[in-house]
Amino acid sequence: MDIKQIIVDSPLYTKWNNKVEVEDENGIWSETDLNYLISSFKDRIEHYCTECEAKRIFAPDSGIYDTSSVRNSHYGQQAIRNKPSLFKTFRCSANPKHQILFGFYLDDSQLVKISEYPSKYDTVIENFNKYKKVLDNIQLKELAKASQLESYGYAIASFLYYRRIFEGIILKNFNESDIAEKISEEEFRKLRMEDKLNYVKEFLPDYFNDNSHIYSTLSKGVHELEENECQEYLPIVKAIIFFSLDEAVDKRNKELRKLEFAKKLNDINSKIK
């Protein structure tokens, strides 16, 4: 059981049975509570710090429970005991005030992830800033939205955003490629995804062609898409997108370095004269 994955990576509103079986170092299995494992989780984690605006090491606090009794006008003076909620905080190595927080609620036998702050959106947007050189602002926002929807477990919705970005990358490849007797952009846009990819095939990285089995899914209409199918293909679509973006950034950086070098050379030459 990966407790770090449950605390940090799982989407909001994921539910688990709170009773879990764990194996100790002697190979003996015993039953314990998931909320206890979360509360006593001690490993340090690497995470983006929105205050430092950098990746940092975070160390966990021991979990804090809120089980206090409350009063409610419906129930007069009788104190009502809350169902327990558990907050697990992690602190940044650079400053103890920089924290990330995850909340869980124990609904009888089930544990539910109920909160996360800062949001996954805030912690991933920085990762995308490096793509500013190759994506416009709208595409950058769509990338962040896709990732945010994914973190909430909305596989179809995030799949649709990733598909738009994917199509944008294919269109860019079409526009920038030297194809003899190239069809118009309007005609190209009308093609099915598989045919678009075939059309620009030789200009795409091998990775695109190695994963051609996903393109029929990419072509499907919204009403045909299944949640688990999107979940299955999301990692591949994402890998293709980020692979292409990284490649485009590398290319752009090389171009910029060339320009800078040419400018320096020019400056030196004019000084020599």
Ligand SMILES: [Zn+2]
């Ligand atoms: Zn920090």
